[in-house]
Amino acid sequence: MSLVVAKFGGTSVANAERVMSVAKRLVERKRAGDQVVAVVSAMGKTTDELIELADSVNPNPPAREMDILLSTGEMVSMSILAMAIESLGEHALSLNGRQVGIVTDSTHGRASIREVRADRIREALSEDRIVIVAGFQGIDASGDLTTLGRGGSDTTAVAIASGIKADICEIYTDVDGVFTADPRIVPHAQKIDEISYEEMLEMAATGAGVLQKRCVEFARNFGVVVHCRSSFTDEPGTIVKELDSHMEKAIVSGVTHDLSEAKFTIRDVPDSVGVAAELFNAMATANLAVDMIIQNVADNGHADISFTTPKSDLDKSRAVVAKVVEDLGAREFIVDEDVAKVSIIGAGMKVNSGVAAKMFSALADAGINISMISTSDIRTSVVIPADKAIEAVLCLHTAFGLDGESVFQETQLSAEELADKAKKGR
Amino acid sequence: MSLVVAKFGGTSVANAERVMSVAKRLVERKRAGDQVVAVVSAMGKTTDELIELADSVNPNPPAREMDILLSTGEMVSMSILAMAIESLGEHALSLNGRQVGIVTDSTHGRASIREVRADRIREALSEDRIVIVAGFQGIDASGDLTTLGRGGSDTTAVAIASGIKADICEIYTDVDGVFTADPRIVPHAQKIDEISYEEMLEMAATGAGVLQKRCVEFARNFGVVVHCRSSFTDEPGTIVKELDSHMEKAIVSGVTHDLSEAKFTIRDVPDSVGVAAELFNAMATANLAVDMIIQNVADNGHADISFTTPKSDLDKSRAVVAKVVEDLGAREFIVDEDVAKVSIIGAGMKVNSGVAAKMFSALADAGINISMISTSDIRTSVVIPADKAIEAVLCLHTAFGLDGESVFQETQLSAEELADKAKKGR
Secondary structure, three states, X not given: OXXXXXXXXXXXXXXXXXXXXXXXXXXXXXXXXXXXXXXXXOOOOHHHHHHHXXXXXXXXXXXXXXXXXXXXXXXXXXXXXXXXXXXOOOOEEEXXXXXXXXXXXXXXXXXXXXXXXXXXXXXXXXXXXXXEEEOOEEEOOOOOEEEOOOOHHHHHHHHHHHHOOOOEEEEEEOOOOXXXXXXXXXXXXXXXXXXXXXXXXXXHHOOOOOOOHHHHHHHHHHOOOEEEEEOOOOOOOEEEEOOOOOOOOOOOOEEEEEOOEEEEEEEEEEOOOOHHHHHHHHHHHOOOOOOXXXXXEOOOXXXXXXXXXXXXXXXXXXXXXXXXXXXXXXXEEEEEOOEEEEEEEOHHHHOOOOHHHHHHHHHHHOOOOOOEEEEEOOEEEEEEEHHHHHHHHHHHHHHOOOOOOOOOOOOOXXXXXHHHHHHOOO | OOEEEEEEOHHHHOOHHHHHHHHHHHHHHHHOOOEEEEEEOOOOOHHXXXXXXXXXHOOOOOXXXXXXXXXXXXXXXXXXXXXXXXXXXXXXXXXXXXXXXXXEOOOOOOOOEEEEOOHHHHHHHHOOOEEEEEOOEEEOOOOOEEEOOOOHHHHHHHHHHHHOXXXXXXXXXXXXXXXXXXXXXXXXXXXXXXXXXXXXXXXXXXXXXXXXHHHHHHHHHHOOOEEEEEOOOOOOOEEEEOOOOOOOOOOOOEEEEEOOEEEEEEEEEEOOOOHHHHHHHHHHHOOOOOOOEEEEEXXXXXXXXXXXXXXXXXXXXXXHHHHHHHHHOOOEEEEEOOEEEEEEEOHHHHOOOOHHHHHHHHHHHOOOOOOEEEEEOOEEEEEEEHHHHHHHHHHHHHHOOOOOOOOOOOOOOOHHHHHHHHHOOO
């Protein structure tokens, strides 16, 4: 008998038919002898529709009210799933963020989980029920509803799994697991059977959309084993857990890409102490994320500083940078939206030198110009022109021996479609 | 400065535009110096849509889960209204059934209010906020969400008004107030400016749809003055309150009709003690409502019993009655679905004899046959053929001097449309 937490995203519960199929899966699981807790997101596009509704009465709604509004999405899906389970003859109990006892701070819209009180889940499990928990939400100390931010349901699932000491946390999605590259652009991408928390974190941080970075961090911090798998098949997916580093391991586990960032370059900044600090303090104060940073000093005592930042906040970033450029007396700044970040990730990089060099050579052989480089222990990322992204991912996937024999049959994205996704910031 | 509770139904908050118009009304009210608490229903057809969704996964859903599901409807409208108010520059705070502290029993789907804890409303009012409360919902002693049943938002409003000792409880609807008859079939119907709780109770019980009987009972029991008015105009509507009976008062205040009931007749029941008790106990045990009852004894020692009951439960009623007919050894039973109940209501009937006789004469003059009669202190109701309902209401409205000079311009229902509504049980 295992104690299982299973999380289903919005696509998996998009309509009554899919809810029934999730219910069947849970009931089968229970009848096979497991104790089952399900965590659900809002049905289909519900959250987007609620945001749109709010926007139509107030483009800048109070965060507390927004959280109350959004929390209803998961309350609908959890009660519908509980009803579906009861219709199949098993007992269910749905619990929202308050009822389950997920206590967060009061940062409405992106609250952090402080505590999971698992008593009511344990009680319901001992009554032989399948427990359904609303993802994405909690309550703060004053009892107001909070939400954890986009992708928060994955974090809810991992937090619940940690709180009830589950044997495994299964994250069901519309893909088969974590791949060596996005199978929509790399037909020979392979599913990864097992991956370490560290590698998964780097993959998530550099564009692999399947798991949220935050949920992986939570899983790593609390030692929760995560199984990322498809809600449409019974095939095993990818297990994310602590892995021993061993020599036989592939040097590079995956290639990721990210088209959601723009590159800022500030030209001819006076090269004095504290210049970079002033710039990035200004960005941080405005709550703007900065990813890669490079600075090089020219002979004339002036420097160029480049950095990348999400396109979603582009207008705000422009305003902040324009002000800093004026304050510093820099010459100008340039924004390039047509960039892609391509990364290779692998724990084997720690003990194998020359991996970065091999990456740069492969890109050079393909005639792809690199404009920024950043590295960590187990990752090397480069910024290249957006229209070269597909070519770069394909050539790196081959260069590091990741191509599998099977050919992924589903939709292949063209360069145009990729560019279109880039425009939309994802 | 007044302390006002204002309740808005689903039609009044059906879309973003209407929510903004409700917000404007509340903000104007507050800026005029009043303290304002709004109670809202779910937007438009939300509740029906949620019921349909539930039905698609489980035709007989667990009541607890159904209440969680339905409670989300009012949580959406309350947060959207709060956002709309904030966009107009006033501060708002939305509170759901749990947050506001409406404690009910555990009868999911039609819970009764036990207690209203008004602390959080008072606190928010003292912070100069407009308070928005989710109608229709509460929590039981174990903290589970409950709903009060259809029309429960009116009851929420009256309960809140009582709990915070509001000066008035305004119920906003899509009609101008309470009329002497349904203006859709009586063009000369007049709006009633003031009506007593007792008369309003009888009107609500006999077919006037504008206020729920339950909410009027609550208002009477706790002395809450109710103002029933239109959300589309600023015109005053109808005030429901304790009225001194005074001689000058109209003998009859209104004429109502109800096409939602069917008439059962059981023929040749042995006329022995306890027969009626057995029949109506069986109906009560099956949770079936019985409205009018008549029994007459024939010379042969057998009796006929007739009663009316809602068409919505017709199949269930047939089954119960068939069983009783067999048990009692009665000859047969007949069901007539084509009946209408037409009633005259007026506190003046208490001190004026001959009102019922005048009613019967007016109907006889119009050639309308009466099949059942029931009376109370301030009401006389008759059952007649459904296709005579419009004619009966018109002739009684004239006979009791209720016709006004103004002609109601909006949609007039034809006999066919009325029959169609009757088929649908309303």
